[in-house]
Amino acid sequence: MPPETPNPVTGEAISGGPPRHVVAMPYPGRGHVNPMMNLCKTIATKAATINNVTTLIITLVLTEEWTALIGEPPDLPNLRIRSIPNVIPSELNRAADFAGFLRAVYSKMEGPFERLLDGLEAHHPVDAIVADTYLAWAVAVGNRRNIPVVSLWTMSPSVFSVFYHFHLLEHKGHFPADLSGGAGFVTRNAISIPISIPTYGGARENFEFHSTSGRDPHSLSVFMIFVENLHGDFSWWRGVILPCPAPDSERGDEIVDYIPGLSPTRLADFPTFFSGVGREVLGLALDAFVWVRRAQGLMFTSFYELEPRVIDALKSTLPFSPIYSVGPLIPHNTLADHTTRSTTKNDHVDYYFKWLDSHPKSSVLYVSLGSFLSVSKEQMDEIIAGVHESGVPFLWVARGDAERVQKACGEKGLVVPWCDQLRVLCHGSVGGFWTHCGWNSTLEGVFAGVPMLTFPIFYDQIPDRKLIVDEWKIGRKVVGAGEVVKRAEIASIVKEVMDLEGEESREMRRRVGELSESCRRALADEGSSEADINAFFREFLRSGIRRDGDEDGDENSSLRGDGYEDEG
Numbered sequence: 001m002p003p004e005t006p007n008p009v010t011g012e013a014i015s016g017g018p019p020r021h022v023v024a025m026p027y028p029g030r031g032h033v034n035p036m037m038n039l040c041k042t043i044a045t046k047a048a049t050i051n052n053v054t055t056l057i058i059t060l061v062l063t064e065e066w067t068a069l070i071g072e073p074p075d076l077p078n079l080r081i082r083s084i085p086n087v088i089p090s091e092l093n094r095a096a097d098f099a100g101f102l103r104a105v106y107s108k109m110e111g112p113f114e115r116l117l118d119g120l121e122a123h124h125p126v127d128a129i130v131a132d133t134y135l136a137w138a139v140a141v142g143n144r145r146n147i148p149v150v151s152l153w154t155m156s157p158s159v160f161s162v163f164y165h166f167h168l169l170e171h172k173g174h175f176p177a178d179l180s181g182g183a184g185f186v187t188r189n190a191i192s193i194p195i196s197i198p199t200y201g202g203a204r205e206n207f208e209f210h211s212t213s214g215r216d217p218h219s220l221s222v223f224m225i226f227v228e229n230l231h232g233d234f235s236w237w238r239g240v241i242l243p244c245p246a247p248d249s250e251r252g253d254e255i256v257d258y259i260p261g262l263s264p265t266r267l268a269d270f271p272t273f274f275s276g277v278g279r280e281v282l283g284l285a286l287d288a289f290v291w292v293r294r295a296q297g298l299m300f301t302s303f304y305e306l307e308p309r310v311i312d313a314l315k316s317t318l319p320f321s322p323i324y325s326v327g328p329l330i331p332h333n334t335l336a337d338h339t340t341r342s343t344t345k346n347d348h349v350d351y352y353f354k355w356l357d358s359h360p361k362s363s364v365l366y367v368s369l370g371s372f373l374s375v376s377k378e379q380m381d382e383i384i385a386g387v388h389e390s391g392v393p394f395l396w397v398a399r400g401d402a403e404r405v406q407k408a409c410g411e412k413g414l415v416v417p418w419c420d421q422l423r424v425l426c427h428g429s430v431g432g433f434w435t436h437c438g439w440n441s442t443l444e445g446v447f448a449g450v451p452m453l454t455f456p457i458f459y460d461q462i463p464d465r466k467l468i469v470d471e472w473k474i475g476r477k478v479v480g481a482g483e484v485v486k487r488a489e490i491a492s493i494v495k496e497v498m499d500l501e502g503e504e505s506r507e508m509r510r511r512v513g514e515l516s517e518s519c520r521r522a523l524a525d526e527g528s529s530e531a532d533i534n535a536f537f538r539e540f541l542r543s544g545i546r547r548d549g550d551e552d553g554d555e556n557s558s559l560r561g562d563g564y565e566d567e568g
């Protein structure tokens with residue numbers, strides 16, 4: 001290969017040397033695997049083969065369960081999938097005990113990942129690891145092995161800034177706080193929190209305290225528990241949950257105006273870490289933010305123009321310089337036609353597109369409550385009745401509930417267990433998106449240019465709603481403050497958003513159309529996302545960069561091009 005032929009991405013002469021090797025490790029959840037997979041495809045396609053030289057290979061690491069869940073692997077010669085054993089609870093019931101699932105992710109995956117890495121490195125040294133920010137241990141692995149790590153944050157940059165600056169909430173007295181009466185959260189099972197009870201001899205026993213009433217146990221200040229001691233005797237134990245400030249629902253309206261890049265935000269619009277499961281996993285989340293400071297780069301699944309103030313603020317705050325916004329990391333490349341879908345691979349997926357084809361432009365409401373958590377049965381019944389009463393035709397993704405929802409909905413809508421969401425959103429007959437505000441869904445709604453009816457359930461979905469409704473003004477708020485929203489209100493909101501002649505609806509459509517344009521520009525040649533992907537290639541993948549300390553001796557803070565000979 002003539003050495004003067006430059007690699008269009010890295011700018012290097014192609015010498016025929018070994019290709020660069022990136023290992024990608026997503027957090028095991030749909031909302032995280034999807035964007036990581038899309039990133040891998042983007043990078044692999046970009047670097048595939050230049051003048052018959054493979055310049056880069058990517059190894060995407062998944063649990064065995066996720067390897068099966070993703071189905072057919074992507075058909076790209078330089079992207080391969082490797083599995084680690086199923087050392088964590090199954091995806092099928094992770095929502096039943098989210099805290100337990102997260103603890104397992106934090107404690108059980110590192111060993112298998114590192115063993116896999118040993119095997120990979122024996123054949124082909126790894127030049128960079130791209131790991132989900134929540135996999136704090138992946139940064140430790142990279143640091144130990146002198147491999148630069150890029151941390152992939154799959155939620156909004158605003159939420160990153162909140163966690164990164166969490167100490168400010170504590171300093172200003174906004175955490176801890178009891179926001180009773182704030183946004184509600186219901187798991188399918190009882191809510192539980194770990195407690196520690198003194199036993200005879202001063203030792204402590206650990207239990208899970210379950211609130212089967214559906215009430216958040218953090219909102220209880222005193223409880224009684226029936227304990228069996230070592231002798232088989234039973235006794236009542238009276239416990240106190242601390243810290244548990246006096247409930248004060250007013251606090252939800254307090255304004256926080258000091259998180260870099262964020263506009264003034266009500267406490268109630270922060271992620272749900274004040275109580276419940278969010279509170280229970282907060283320590284783990286914050287741990288990830290200790291480790292992200294030791295990564296060599298940060299990547300957002302979003303695009304710069306969506307939250308420029310936050311990204312600029314983070315760029316001036318973060319100790320590691322490179323921040324890449326390479327999104328939206330959604331499967332937009334697979335869309336042949338953004339407005340209508342004319343060809344399908346098989347009949348199984350075809351039927352709902354045929355159904356969509358039979359409806360007028362922008363007339364259908366697409367309803368999805370996400371891939372992970374559910375709302376209470378009472379709320380679900382109200383949503384079904386409200387959407388039905390609105391008279392608007394709808395396509396509803398209801399996972400395991402599909403049959404029940406279809407029965408309750410009657411003829412007006414089509415209920416499916418799963419669909420090709422981005423294609424559906426881009427179908428010309430879809431005119432509204434009822435969303436739980438997961439970040440990928442939010443990005444997909446923006447890309448498709450569809451106004452949203454926002455119904456967040458948990459965690460980052462609450463601030464995502466604020467972005468959609470208050471900042472970008474491309475959606476309406478459906479959920480009330482922790483209360484069940486009734487069918488009449490739901491029907492009225494659905495009608496208003498889907499009324500193509502209504503003034504508010506027209507304005508929302510205009511604004512979301514503009515955002516969609518800006519999103520597509522970001523992805524196009526010379527767009528901001530394209531530029532950041534190129535920067536990632538240049539900065540991380542030029543001649544075998546290995547992290548090896550910078551001039552002023554901080555071994556965690558910089559990159560240096562040292563070549564493969566550093567290996568070992």
Ligand SMILES: O=c1ccn([C@@H]2O[C@H](COP(=O)(O)OP(=O)(O)O[C@H]3O[C@H](CO)[C@@H](O)[C@H](O)[C@H]3O)[C@@H](O)[C@H]2O)c(=O)[nH]1
Pocket residue numbers: 029030031032034154155368370371372373397417418419420421422437438439440441442444458459460461
């Ligand atoms: O029928 C369906 C339903 C969903 N999806 C896809 O599944 C993904 C779902 O992702 P997201 O919208 O982010 O929802 P969750 O799976 O709930 O995402 C989790 O991960 C996100 C990113 O970290 C967080 O923002 C969420 O709060 C968290 O619940 C999206 O790409 C959808 O297109 C489909 O393809 N078909």
